[in-house]
Amino acid sequence: MTQAQALVRQPATSRSREISARCSACSMHQICLPMGLEEKDMDRLDQIIGRRRKIARDSHLYRVGDPFTNLYAIRLGHFKTHQVNPSGDQQVTGFQMAGELLGMDAISTERHHCDAIALEDSEVCEIPFSRLEGLFGEMPQLLHHFHRMMSQEITREQSVMLLLGNMRAEQRFAAFLTNLSSRYSIRGYSSTSFQLRMTREEIGNYLGLTIESISRLLSKFKKRGWIKVSNRDLELLEPVTLKAVAAGTQTCA
Amino acid sequence: MTQAQALVRQPATSRSREISARCSACSMHQICLPMGLEEKDMDRLDQIIGRRRKIARDSHLYRVGDPFTNLYAIRLGHFKTHQVNPSGDQQVTGFQMAGELLGMDAISTERHHCDAIALEDSEVCEIPFSRLEGLFGEMPQLLHHFHRMMSQEITREQSVMLLLGNMRAEQRFAAFLTNLSSRYSIRGYSSTSFQLRMTREEIGNYLGLTIESISRLLSKFKKRGWIKVSNRDLELLEPVTLKAVAAGTQTCA
């Protein structure tokens, strides 16, 4: 029996889901929700995961006010989340990449508090929250890691508060680049060479700056020889300097 | 047998803890972690809660880098939390009051990421996190509410990001006052008349403004007849207007 035949003979429920869609086969499982689970537990998690959904670039994963039923684990691609205040202006609250969890802010009110939008064609795993809660009682490891992920989100947001509340423009931008760099590094990508998936405007909004300021900062950093930019392609030539600027140890002047 | 005698005759373990220290007898139990629990479950939660600790004004509940063992529920008083960045400047990340939970940002790394400091003489319940996790398996209601509280913290921080990223000074300050007002209201206190427990400097730091700006804003709002101020005593004379300013529907000009 060939491998192809073996695949064909699997029951329909298995065939309808690609093998690569299982947590254990996903390249993100060391970072994502199933981190640290044994094979057996990972399978149980797999069983509750609803669908793997494709989200086209610029389309919404969810919107403010949508009822909360699922968390979403990003398998592939990038997202942004933004809030809208009563007078209509937006604040980008984060950029998320593969292995990160979306929707945790909706647990408290069972409604989403922000919009989540794909920055490129992306793929997510739908995790029905009530079923996930059902697993927690029997899988303390899963629960513990879930708490770590929520806690990490709190920590992340606190550091953005520090950024928005205390830092000057160039410090903010250096911190932003440094943050992206380390997150790509964790995922096994280059920490010095990557693409910006978001527009200058989205970066500016996230950092509490205008698009013009971001543009000027890119030019300034380029002139200093700290980075190389061409459209959305970015190379960090002086990552150590950038880290120092982000930390406030060094300035641009 | 008199009541006094009855108290004396109670076993030492009971005597060492005041009756009012039990969750079911605490005025915050409708807001705090035990929200919605039945008497029996509340007792179980009580049993794992370590101590009720008094924290003197200006002293630390925990510091950045302290190992994480407990969450803290505020029974009485007010706290602030702040982060410190590498170059030494601080960012106040929140002001907490009775019924709120402190320390959730430490779960991810098992180290505290910020300092928590009492703004006045306060009291907290020490909740050993590992024992709390032990209860989760058997008390899904408790777990669910814990998730709601973490999620609420994420939401709260997102709205601060919106504030710091998008709002003008007067809008920030109006949002701050409105937020305090509604939190006091939930706790059964006056929503229009309360004391500021923090200095102008702490408010400014939290809102990404200087102490001078806060002082000027107080004067401005007073001149407009929106508030009455005398040192730390505050009265909101036009709460509706303040809400509108916070929402960006109305300006001060």
Added chain:
DNA sequence: CGCGCCCTTGACTGAGTTCAACGGACGTGG
């Protein structure tokens, strides 16, 4: 080719900071 979107750059503006001086509340000690 032409249109739209995204980005860059320059000149000017202004909200909020910085600097500085002062005032008032509170606690301590003579």
Added chain:
DNA sequence: CCACGTCCGTTGAACTCAGTCAAGGGCGCG
């Protein structure tokens, strides 16, 4: 009880960083 120092807050004047406004460039796509 007053003198003194400290901490906290207020107010004014000058400055500055980032925003606003405006014009133009470059790239992709129909």
